[in-house]
Amino acid sequence: MFRVVDHRYDSRNKSAVNRQRFFRRFRAQIRRAVSDAITGRSITDIDAGEDISIPAKDLSEPQFGLGEGGVRENVYAGNDRFNAGDEVERPLAGQGEGRGGAGDGTGLEDDFVFHVSREEFLNLFFDDLALPDLVKKELARIPEHKLVRAGFSQTGVPANLNIVRSMRGALGRRTALAAPYRMRLQEAEQELAELVPVRGDDDDAVRALREEIAHLKTRIEAIPFIDSFDLRFNNRIRQPRPTTQAAMFCLMDVSGSMDEEKKEIAKRFFLLLYLFLRRNYENVDVVFIRHHTVASEVTEEEFFHSRESGGTVVSSALKLMHEIIRDRYSSGAWNLYGAQASDGDNWDNDSPVCRDLLIDAIVPLVQYFAYVEIAAGEPQNLWREYLRVAARSPRFAMQRIGDLTDIYPVFRELFRKKAAA
């Protein structure tokens, strides 16, 4: 007996369960590795998988086995120089001698390195994070519909009449209904052509045939050119359109007091928010606004890499953000998120303006607004004013962070799942 079974199209990922269990079991180690990876990564390759490395001894599968030492005799192949009785330095050969005999499971291996896909990488990272109100927003999505084509129907409004379809149907119907008459007509005409030379024009049979032919022709013509039965209308059905768009505003202070290190930290903060949105929305628009005394919208490249100096007027950036929302993202189809990074410097007189702008204009429009202050010293007036915003709105959050390694905890803090929300 010989049987060929084609399994190629069977369910893939038979190992998925085992893989998940592996992740679950080494969750702590893997998350530590992921956290390290985020800290060390540059922005261009953040959106990729990652090689995760775990100390091999953590996940060894021990078994009873023999260790090094004692007396053993091994047979090797390819003798090129030895004679019986020769004494040789150990090891016998430089390369292959690392493990002799039953060296497995001795726990001396290097780290266990494996690759997690981008998806898994991010999943691991965002596992228990969710934006506040996100669930709420998702459940209470504005039921927006779009019309999509769904074939043809026999009823409809005249505006939806599909002429080609209708005419095609009519043609088919006419052909079908006329077929028996045409067949007879053809026969009769042929009979007539045969009879006339034999019997002459005035014969009864000839006359009868002529009458029949005339009758058949009227019958054929009597078939209606188009019937209400033929009409076809374009059918459209309404499909709910999920709002899977988000716009994220990155606001950053690029004044002289923001040094490279602080920008690095800010970069990672934006990065994480961006990735998080990417996971939840199909399309994420990112708007980069940088400011010193004046604000401008820039490309990502300029945002992170060009240097500016001068004073700081934070409200300029908030004003610009508000304008952009009004111009481009005012429809209900956008979920808006704001993320602001600064070192906390601001003109004293400007901070209350910022506060009012946020409370009155921006926070009501956005899903969430996060502010991080990258500074070591005492909080300044901007922080104090923002505290008042935070007190007013649960959709506004703020944090102070010191260096790179603080980012991950801060991120968790900002976006931690609110159990009851």
Place this chain on the structure above:
Amino acid sequence: MSRERRPGAAGTRPSARGAHGRGARPLPAPGEWSIELIERYNGELARLAAGFGLDTYPIQIELITAEQMMDAYASIGMPTYYHHWSFGKHFLATEKRYKRGQMGLAYEIVINSDPCIAYLMEENTMTMQALVIAHAAYGHNSFFKNNYLFTTWTSAEGIIDYLLFARNYIAECEQRHGEQRVEELLDSCHALMNLGVDRYKRSSRLSLERERERQREREAFIQAQVNDLWRTLPAHEQVEAGEEPVRFPAEPQENLLYFVEKHAPLLEPWQREIVRIVRKIAQYFYPQRQTQVMNEGWACFWHYTLINALYDEGLLAEHFMIEFLQHHTNVIAQPPYDSPHYSGINPYALGFAMWRDLRRICERPDAEDREWFPEIAGSDWRTCLDFAMRNFKDESFIAQFLSPRLIRELRLFAVLDDDRQEHLRISAIHDARGYRAIRNALSLQYNLGNLEPDVQVWNADIRGDRSLTLRHRQTHRRPLHQATEEVLKHMARLWGFTVRLETLREDGSIELTGECRVEKRKGAR
């Protein structure tokens, strides 16, 4: 094995200067295979195999993708297996190395089942598919069906069903008792898996129906037995003071998992069943570990012989043969000891060479062969090979059939490594004085009893603190490796009480070499 490159232009046209055949048209050998072609090739291979007298199980070829091949890898090739994180770990390791190009996937996995299941990978060329069919579906298959270890120790007809039973049962346990507990139990069982086999006692055949039926009876029965053993009433008064305390078990038990299953005091019935499942599966794989050289060599011998026979009939195109030979030589390559690629003796190379050599001794013996193998020199090679395939395992096969000529060809030499000596000593080489020594040393190298430590259950203190003592019988002063401590923890988890490990040295002294204490009833699962 590296991914193959097809030589020259592949097409369906028959080779212009068509081979040896008497006008026979070669089978098409395009790069792309098709199911029809696979069946045609198999038809020819089946005809030849029958002509050579190969006795096989029915064949089931399964076509799979590379990804599915990696899945199969992760579960030791079995089509269905219970879930465990360690398989996920193996999958990740394989996947990474494969994607990095550090390794190709083995081009075949074949399962000792009835019908014999062989996987063909989608990515293979037609040549590869034909090679794999010859190798797995005829070579391995006939070995599985006829070698005494497999026929005695495994039940090819029941294994797939049993694995299905095992998977469902373990999934059920996970639901009832939680994944965590099942996982811990499996971890511990896996740690003892290599010493969880019977080496001398024949196990009963596997059957899904009976297994299900008996599993419940067994639960009740075993539990009763265990309870009896641990009866706390002072029923036995005959242990007099001063008398040698009675050991339990009376004879040492080599199968650690068996002992746990039958006698561990605190296990619940479902836990005993899982121990049994791991034990049964370990037993199923035990013969494969003892016949690697023979089995792989046999499969290589037959793919080589069958494909060449096809070629001699003019049924194979030249480019097919070139591709075939490239793969074949890759598989049976034996790098010398000082090569960076050396990783021990390649079982494919040694096995293939031995079977070929055996055939040569039968067909064209020289004076040396007549002296060393008087009984088989000049006999019918098919009878001789069939006999050898049926009745040997690696250890005995090498001890019996490794010829001086092959020792010379492979330039084998034995090295004595004594950690008390400053230098290694070359104990024998491929010369007249060394043949027997090398044959002996190589044979021992494939003796599992030599590769694995001899650890047995020595005593369970059933009247005292219920501690369990394992005894390691040391040979050649070889110690257990560092993982031993971890393994003892697993043993203690299964046993539920303190576990000790003693080492019996060759001079007769006994030393306590390991201990894993378990406080009363704690950690008992």
